[in-house]
Amino acid sequence: MNYSFDRIIDRRNTRSYKWDQNEKLFGEPDVLPLWVADMDFPSPPAVKEVLKQRADLGMYGYAIRTDSYFEAIVNWFRDRHQWEIQPDWITDSPSIVTSLSLAVELFSEPGAPVVIQTPVYYPFYDVIESNGRKVAKNSLLLRNGRFEMDYEHLESLFQEGAKLLLLCSPHNPGGRVWEREELQQLGELCLKYQVTVVSDEIHCDLTFPGHKHTPFATLSPEIADITVSCLAATKTFNLPGLHTSFIVATNANLRRKMARRLQTLSLHMASHFAQDAVEAAYRNGADWLDEMMAYVQGNLEYAIDYLGSNLPQVKPLRPDGTYLLWLDCRELGLDAKGLKHLMYNKAKVAFNEGSVFGTEGAGWLRINLACPRSILEQALKQFCDAANANE
Ligand SMILES: Cc1ncc(COP(=O)(O)O)c(C=O)c1O
Known part of the structure; x- marks a missing residue:
């Protein structure tokens, strides 16, 4: 072991969301x-090192995004997930939940049903309800001590007109790393009913031996075409306070809509610290x-x-x-x-x-x-x- 995860670091009085409330x-x-x-x-350690270097510079003016940052993302997903992402499919977003909320706003109509598979990470409800849409629940089935998707009920929601699904993959809570076949079946249903899928894959790197994450957009070019993938280095490397994420979409129409809205809200500018940390983590973590x-x-x-x-x-x-x-x-x-x-x-x-x-x-x-x-x-x-x- 090169790192000591046993070491206790006192996080109290550090403005910690977890320890100071x-x-x-x-x-x-x-x-x-x-x-x-x-x-x-x-x-x-490589993250701390680049952040120290950045802090030492003493100047924190506006930032650009570098090719090297996008390359670090592309290399990571190629090496870890066998996913060949083109740099121009990537759009930065301040957080995954920001992306989920914008996707609900852009890819569903007011009052329309948006499907989630429950129980699920609670902001999935918030982004639907706060945008004036309706939660359409597809409760997960608990079978032999693990969650499975209820495809029959899901299809009935699509037949009733739901056109947007927020997928949590891997799933929080419950820790399912959905298998390729399960995702394939889901993807085929979404294609059949022309449902757009927003796939929150923030936990993609956190898998135990014997389980492999399948990025939803890698299932087929057709499935990629209806998918907006929400990704981040923040859960993987414990950077969530730096507030940074990115979306990947092969479909230029979906991508442009997201990028335009991010720009309208002026959420598109880069952060020095976040970018340095993400690049260092992907390259050396x-x-x-x-x-x-x-x-x-x-x-x-x-x-x-x-x-x-x-x-x-x-x-x-x-x-x-x-x-x-x-x-x-x-x-x-x-x-x-x-x-x-x-x-x-x-x-x-x-x-x-x-x-x-x-x-x-x-x-x-x-x-x-x-x-x-x-x-x-x-x-x-x-x-x-x-x-x-x-x-
Ligand atoms: C499934 C899921 N999505 C999103 C987030 C939060 O991401 P962000 O801080 O980028 O909004 C979490 C954090 O726990 C999560 O579990």
């Missing part, structure tokens, strides 16, 4: 936070990523074993990827309020309460595993002890 969100100062999806690991995922896999095994031995009523869904663990706590018999009380006030831990991901998530919790093992051990012990005392 305990009182405000949970009403308790000393809660261990394993919720929002950022990691308690420093980014690859592969070893770090592989070690980080091996460490997270160790955390996953630890969590599954510990929960199995100490609180067998709760049942984790083994993820194919992501650093998130979706935990079935329904046998504890607690509603959302009860689960929050158990976590925040009794166990002094903060996982995500599941119902924010949709009604299917009631009785579930989501644990962020991207932290030093000792923090995970402490959090699981506190949670299991409190749950057992609650019985």
Whole structure:
């Protein structure tokens, strides 16, 4: 191992969304936070190095995007995902959620249904509803301890007129890395009903051995033609506070519409820091990523074993990827309020309460595993002890 993921770095009082909101969100100062999806690991050293160099320059004027930045993206997706992206298919966007929201605005009509497969990352609901569209739910099916897509119900939504689908691939929560055949079946349905697919692939690099991410747009040129892929280095390398992402679209019409809207809102300008970090991470972060995922896999095994031995009523869904663990706590018999009380006030831990991901998530919790093992051990012990005392 070249990197020490066991090292605890105190993030309190660093303006951290995860560590500096305990009182405000949970009403308790000393809660261990394993919720929002950022990691308690420093980014690859090459990232810190370029950011230091940039800071040392002391001048932070307007930036351009360089060929070398686009080349780093292209090389990464070729090497890791066997996806040959042309640089001119890429358009930067401040964040994935920005892209999702703009896509809803541009590729659906006011009041129209937009399909999501639930439970799902909660901003998927927000971007639909805040744009005055209707959520059309295709609930995922829980079969043999993993989520599957319900193609029959999906087809009925398309028959009723839905023309836009927001795909979460890999899936958050639940950690499915959709298999090629599953995506192919989805893609064929979308082609049949002329549905545009906005594919959020922010978790694409976070896969465990035996699971391979398939970029939706690589399934066929026809499928690529109806797809806007939303990508970022931010989840992969723990850069989300730098607020940067990009979209890839082979279809010039879809791409131009997105680019034009980004420009209209003046969201198109480049950031020095974000661009330096993304390029350095893609060029020099592969070893770090592989070690980080091996460490997270160790955390996953630890969590599954510990929960199995100490609180067998709760049942984790083994993820194919992501650093998130979706935990079935329904046998504890607690509603959302009860689960929050158990976590925040009794166990002094903060996982995500599941119902924010949709009604299917009631009785579930989501644990962020991207932290030093000792923090995970402490959090699981506190949670299991409190749950057992609650019985
Ligand atoms: C599926 C998914 N999409 C998007 C995001 C956030 O991306 P951004 O910060 O670029 O909006 C997350 C963060 O957890 C996520 O899990």
